[in-house]
Amino acid sequence: MYLSPRSARLRNIALAAVNGIVSLAILLIAPLGLAAVVINTALIVAATYITGTIADRLIRYLQGSAAPTSALNPQQRAQLEERDR
Numbered sequence: 001m002y003l004s005p006r007s008a009r010l011r012n013i014a015l016a017a018v019n020g021i022v023s024l025a026i027l028l029i030a031p032l033g034l035a036a037v038v039i040n041t042a043l044i045v046a047a048t049y050i051t052g053t054i055a056d057r058l059i060r061y062l063q064g065s066a067a068p069t070s071a072l073n074p075q076q077r078a079q080l081e082e083r084d085r
Contacts (some may be wrong), residue, residue, distance in 0.1 A: 002054070012052035020045035 003011070018055045027037040 008056045009053075012049050012056070015052055016045045016049040019048045 020041050024037065024041045027040055031038075032040075
């Protein structure tokens with residue numbers, strides 16, 4: 001499956017946000033100070049985003065020169081390219 005860099009970034013941000021929200025909910029239940037909760041949540045968000053970005057770059061590197069698969073047939077692709085001009 002091919003993901004554009006923009007959609008991969010959006011996916012990584014969404015994953016980081018969800019992990020941050022879950023960790024925030026868990027940490028707010030624990031008897032910790034507010035600063036510890038905020039710092040831990042920020043670290044989890046950053047680690048999730050960085051891990052996702054590194055994984056995307058590794059996959060792109062391992063795929064090498066493999067052409068991305070397209071769900072469009074050549075006629076549909078030509079129509080879209082014509083429309084976008």
